[in-house]
Amino acid sequence: MIRYALRCAKEHEFEAWFRSSSDYDRSAEAGEVLCPVCGSSKVEKALMAPALGSGRAVAPRAPDAQPEPDKVKLATADPREKALREAFRELRKKVTEHADYVGEKFADEARKIHYEETEPRGIYGEATPDEAKSLHDEGIEFHPLPPLPEDKN
Numbered sequence: 001m002i003r004y005a006l007r008c009a010k011e012h013e014f015e016a017w018f019r020s021s022s023d024y025d026r027s028a029e030a031g032e033v034l035c036p037v038c039g040s041s042k043v044e045k046a047l048m049a050p051a052l053g054s055g056r057a058v059a060p061r062a063p064d065a066q067p068e069p070d071k072v073k074l075a076t077a078d079p080r081e082k083a084l085r086e087a088f089r090e091l092r093k094k095v096t097e098h099a100d101y102v103g104e105k106f107a108d109e110a111r112k113i114h115y116e117e118t119e120p121r122g123i124y125g126e127a128t129p130d131e132a133k134s135l136h137d138e139g140i141e142f143h144p145l146p147p148l149p150e151d152k153n
Helices: 021-029 079-098 106-114 129-137
Strands: 002-008 013-018 043-045 100-103 123-125
Touching (some): 100 106, 106 129
Parallel strands (some): 100 123
Antiparallel strands (some): 002 013
């Protein structure tokens, strides 16, 4: 696998993996390589530093070991994306600090609040895609919390 640093015509920088350089060339010529920010197919390789080994052996990490959230390496260096991720983190922090976690009972609790069967309050939790569609169809307002890279997205 080869990791390429890429840039679209609007200067958005991102990375993508390809099986080989010819796979990248073929995908790029077919317009299949798209900018994740603006969707442009006018993408070219950006300048990137080669990955050189240090010559030292590195102890393998346990397969199920997870990096600490503050040490997760992100795939892009675009400062706007970093600011957006930080805004998402702040939003999630505020929701979790000021709303009640209702777990898998989110859809039921949202209905109770909407139909005034219980006191209005901020809640968050989980809902299946079918439950979310049903809430939407009933006109019940809700918003998914943005996923973060450390959530293994």
